[in-house]
Amino acid sequence: MLNVTAILLVTGLIGRFEYKKIKKLDSKKDKWVFVVGTTVAATLSVALVLGYYIPNLSKGFEIVYQPITDPIVTILDTYKSK
Amino acid sequence: MNSEVKINGRQFTILVIMNTLGSAIIMGPAIVASYGRENSWISVLIASMIGILVVLMYIQIFKLDRNKDIFQLLEKLLGKWLGKFISFLFVLYVFYVVIGNLRAMGDFIITHILVETPLEVMILLILITCLIGVRMGIEVISRTSEVFFPYVAIAIFLLIAMVFKEAEVTKIQPILQTNIGGMLAGAVPLIGYPFFELIILLSLMKDVNKPEKAKKAFIIGVTIGGFLLTSITLMCLLVLGVDLTVRNTYPTYVLGKKISIADFVERVEVIVAIIWFFTIFFKIMTIFYVLSVGVSRILNLKSYKTVTVPIAYFIIVFAVVLAPNVVYTSQFITGTWIPLSATFGLVLPIILLVVGLLKENKTRS
Amino acid sequence: MSKLSQVFKALKSKKIVMDNVSDDDNMPLNKEIKKNISEVSKVLGNSFDIVIREFKIGKNPIEACLFYTDGLIDKDLVHNYVLENLMIDGRKAESDEKISSNQDMYNFIKNSSLTSVELTEIDTFQALYQHLLSGDTIVLLNGVSKGFAVGSRGWEDRGVQEPSSQQVVRGPKDAFSETLRTNTALIRRRIKDQNLWIETQKIGKKSKTDVAIAYINGVVNEDIVLEIKERLKKIEIDAILDSGYIEELIQDEIYTPFPTIFNTERPDAVSAGILEGRVAIIVDGSPFVLLAPALFIDFFQSSEDYYQRSDIGSLLRILRFFCFFLALLTPSAFIALTTFHQEMIPTTLLTSLAAQREGVPFPAFIEALIMEITFEILREAGIRLPRAVGSAISIVGALVLGQAAVEAGIVSATMVIVVSLTAISSFVSPTYNMAISVRILRFGFMILAATFGLVGIILGLIIMGLHLSSLRSFGIPYLSPMAPFIPSDQDDALIRLPVWIKENRPRLISQIDVKREATEQPKPPPK
Structure with a gap:
């Protein structure tokens, strides 16, 4: 719980200071992207701290590239020293 | 975005060197040696040569339009939506390179230097430092790399010089006699890691004040980087021998343990670690910068700084869950990473080149 | 919230009132000398260091008056060249000239009587106070709405002493002192070039401190001079008591532990800086002269290195x-x-x-x-x-x-x-x-x-x-010539190469007239 509070607190602080700077850019899109991005990012970190499952990027790439990876690895492995 | 930001040719060379060495300087030798054995230093040499060729290809892309980075180029050549989609995939790749390097650094520190520190804390600390740099902009990053580069260079030469007396030529013999296939196989993962990653630096080429110098700087940088990588691998083999090099995840670090001056200065391998702290720091910083620029281009933002903070959160979270252990990382590098990096480091540039040249012909005729 | 805004409003209106007062100061001098005297003593609050000496000039006595600030003037000068000329020589000479009106007398004094080098005509109270409080002697005549400010500055001064903070074993041993004029003279004595320009302005609403910037025209980067002038102009402050105030008010980056403006009390260091194309900022009342732009390596260089x-x-x-x-x-x-x-x-x-x-x-x-x-x-x-x-x-x-x-x-x-x-x-x-x-x-x-x-x-x-x-x-x-790395400037960065190698001024600081030295390497005579 302490971790979560810390994350939210830090995010709040950073968000406050950053938002002031982004306001100066005078671009609505920048503001929106920042607010949404930070919210999602903070949620994600809270999820990590609370031990929820977060998809592993490596695994994702592994599955996508499996058909190409397998033959390459088979070839390379014949030369791999034991 | 601020288009006045300019770096000079020398700074770009240094960034290329830092990006080539990156984490490969410490993990590369082990990966190569497991295939190439005695000849693996030649594998590195081959990989570097191919790396130079790849860079020559990247330069051709740069020639298509000198004022656009790769994200703008994608949109220009492939149309708005397809371009944005490919840009998104490319950004995902860049994101993966950042978290991969960050994780590699974190793993190394908590296994060898600060054993009691949690990985999350280490990653957070490194990323905050990088975030500060990224927010200051590429100009500051490249100037800082210029400040630290001499120390990196001196440290690498000192490392080589100080372990030189322990080198034994017999350890790499027979040269080119056996295991030619393994030698070639060893070069394959190394092309993907780190040479294909240099495509990310293509985005920075338009920030170099003189385009002619940018091309030269890119080639010089990758040549020096490849040469240093080859020398380090060679020294690992000469001093540690093949078996020790393969068995350690970080052979260069073990190489540092061999340093001994007058039986008084010993076990200064932490100093060796510091060399590649710098290289990997600047690698993470430049790639993080390109990542933020890429995201802001896709979303058409006014400033890349808007997305730096949210991205930093994402990087930390995904870096923590990236890999269960170090063995998995090196398996990934010799497995999935090869086609993955080839997609973005080889296929994507070829497509870009073909489309770009076709369009150029069209407009000419 | 509303209370705060009220306070701000009150402050703003107060400021306007203050501005009005200063506008009143701009009123012209009176023809009648009595009114002038009473105005001056009223505004200065009968301060006891302000001396008001009334006297008469000529055979048909014209009432005149002399003001000075005691302690800021050279008394001998005022006795011998102001009062004596006005009271004695004026009377002697009057017989030779035709003086029929007070205005004639005024012109006579201006042209042929006051033998002082510095003489400024003043016609407003604002100018009067300014000169009076800077150490000039003011002479007013009845019937004329103008007056003279006679340059008579001379006060107790520490004089040129040895530097206390940046000492050297070999090299010049003089240091700046608190008087602006002495300090500019110390620089001028080292650089006798006609292109050494020294411009002054007054900064500080209350202190009205003289702040001078010195540079060599034709060597200095003009953008930097303009930038410095611009930043100095923007300063709005009550008083400048030391050059540290200026440094803090015009520096580039506020949130940094590193100094981005160099300060020194060594005239030779300032001269060297000016010769490299930097701008010196000299503040009256401070022995520390600022040099800008300043780089990181400057803080590791001592004059003695050269x-x-x-x-x-x-x-x-x-x-x-x-x-x-x-x-x-x-x-x-x-x-x-x-x-x-x-x-x-x-x-x-x-x-x-x-x-x-x-x-x-x-x-x-x-x-x-x-x-x-x-x-x-x-x-x-x-x-x-x-x-x-x-x-x-x-x-x-x-x-x-x-x-x-x-x-x-x-x-x-x-x-x-x-x-x-x-x-x-x-x-x-x-x-x-x-x-x-x-x-x-x-x-x-x-x-x-x-x-x-x-x-x-x-x-x-x-x-x-x-x-x-x-x-x-x-x-x-800040880190140049290390980052960006400038090969031609390495002759005077980490190390100092012999003078005959240092051909050019630092590249980023001075971009015009870069050549500074063309001596060939000294060759020993053949044996």
């Missing part, structure tokens, strides 16, 4: 950089090594260290912190104390706090060595303000080292590097 042989000068410079890092990192490196990386310490040393630390109850970080803070206290006390007590402090510091603390087992002897080494290294810095920055940063590095060992130190160094690279001094990158 007066000694080049190899010795270069070595000294390298030593200073080395000491900079020693002063910055010694305690943190010690903490990191003893807490996290014991294996790096040679075994024999480690055992003796362990033996020393056996009785010490604190971790290395706390131990270092105690000693560092103690030292900072001693140092600060040493500066402020009367000189006679200084030796007492050093006895207390060295014996009581050093020796006794070790014997009492509060700190280890090694820590005392580490802290003293740090202290001595920080005194090597030729400029005081860079030494202060190091003092601040040292504590940051100690905290980093205590939490993350050498990794922490590296992170700190990288952040420091990033910060230094992001700094600019009037548009010039």
Whole structure:
């Protein structure tokens, strides 16, 4: 719980200071992207701290590239020293 | 975005060197040696040569339009939506390179230097430092790399010089006699890691004040980087021998343990670690910068700084869950990473080149 | 909220009222001298250092009056060349000239009577106060709505003495003092070029301090001059009491421990800076002259580097950089090594260290912190104390706090060595303000080292590097010529090459008229 509070607190602080700077850019899109991005990012970190499952990027790439990876690895492995 | 930001040719060379060495300087030798054995230093040499060729290809892309980075180029050549989609995939790749390097650094520190520190804390600390740099902009990053580069260079030469007396030529013999296939196989993962990653630096080429110098700087940088990588691998083999090099995840670090001056200065391998702290720091910083620029281009933002903070959160979270252990990382590098990096480091540039040249012909005729 | 805005409104209206008062000061002088006198004494509040001397001129006496500020004028000058001329010579000469009106008398005085070099005509009260309070003598005549300000400035001055903060063994030993005129003269005496321009302006609503900027036209980068003038113009402040005020108000980056404007009390250093194309800012009342733009390496250079042989000068410079890092990192490196990386310490040393630390109850970080803070206290006390007590402090510091603390087992002897080494290294810095920055940063590095060992130190160094690279001094990158690396400027950066090699001025600072030296390498006569 302490971790979560810390994350939210830090995010709040950073968000406050950053938002002031982004306001100066005078671009609505920048503001929106920042607010949404930070919210999602903070949620994600809270999820990590609370031990929820977060998809592993490596695994994702592994599955996508499996058909190409397998033959390459088979070839390379014949030369791999034991 | 601020288009006045300019770096000079020398700074770009240094960034290329830092990006080539990156984490490969410490993990590369082990990966190569497991295939190439005695000849693996030649594998590195081959990989570097191919790396130079790849860079020559990247330069051709740069020639298509000198004022656009790769994200703008994608949109220009492939149309708005397809371009944005490919840009998104490319950004995902860049994101993966950042978290991969960050994780590699974190793993190394908590296994060898600060054993009691949690990985999350280490990653957070490194990323905050990088975030500060990224927010200051590429100009500051490249100037800082210029400040630290001499120390990196001196440290690498000192490392080589100080372990030189322990080198034994017999350890790499027979040269080119056996295991030619393994030698070639060893070069394959190394092309993907780190040479294909240099495509990310293509985005920075338009920030170099003189385009002619940018091309030269890119080639010089990758040549020096490849040469240093080859020398380090060679020294690992000469001093540690093949078996020790393969068995350690970080052979260069073990190489540092061999340093001994007058039986008084010993076990200064932490100093060796510091060399590649710098290289990997600047690698993470430049790639993080390109990542933020890429995201802001896709979303058409006014400033890349808007997305730096949210991205930093994402990087930390995904870096923590990236890999269960170090063995998995090196398996990934010799497995999935090869086609993955080839997609973005080889296929994507070829497509870009073909489309770009076709369009150029069209407009000419 | 509403209360706050009310306060602001009140403040604003007050400001307007104040402005109105100053507009009133701009009113012209009166024809009647009595009214002028009463106005002046009313506005100046009958201050007792303002002397008002009424007298009469000529055979058909015209009432006249003389004002001066006692203590700011050269009394001999006023006696011999102002009052005497007006009262005695004026009467003698009157017979030769035709003087029929007060205006005639005024012209006569202006043209043929006052034998003073500096003579300004004034016609407003504002000008009158300005001159009067700057040390000029004011002469007013009845019936004329104008007056004279006779240059008679002369006050007690420290004179040109030896510099107290940046001493050299070999080289000129004069230093700036508190008088602007003396300071500009010291520079002018060294650079007799017609292109050395010195422009002044007054800054400070109340203090009206003269601030001069000096540069060589044709060498200096004009953008920088314009930028400095612009920033000076923007200053709105009551008083400028030292050049430090100016430095703080015009520097590029506020949130930095590093100084981005150089200050020195050595005229030779200022002249060298001006000759390189920098701009000097001289503030009346301060012996410290500012030089801008200032780069990181400037703070490691002493004038003496150029007066000694080049190899010795270069070595000294390298030593200073080395000491900079020693002063910055010694305690943190010690903490990191003893807490996290014991294996790096040679075994024999480690055992003796362990033996020393056996009785010490604190971790290395706390131990270092105690000693560092103690030292900072001693140092600060040493500066402020009367000189006679200084030796007492050093006895207390060295014996009581050093020796006794070790014997009492509060700190280890090694820590005392580490802290003293740090202290001595920080005194090597030729400029005081860079030494202060190091003092601040040292504590940051100690905290980093205590939490993350050498990794922490590296992170700190990288952040420091990033910060230094992001700094600019009037548009010039702070770390140049290191980053961006400028090969042609390396002759006078980390090392100092012989003068006959240093052909060009620093590239980023001065971009026009870059050639500064064309002597060939001296050749020994054939044997």
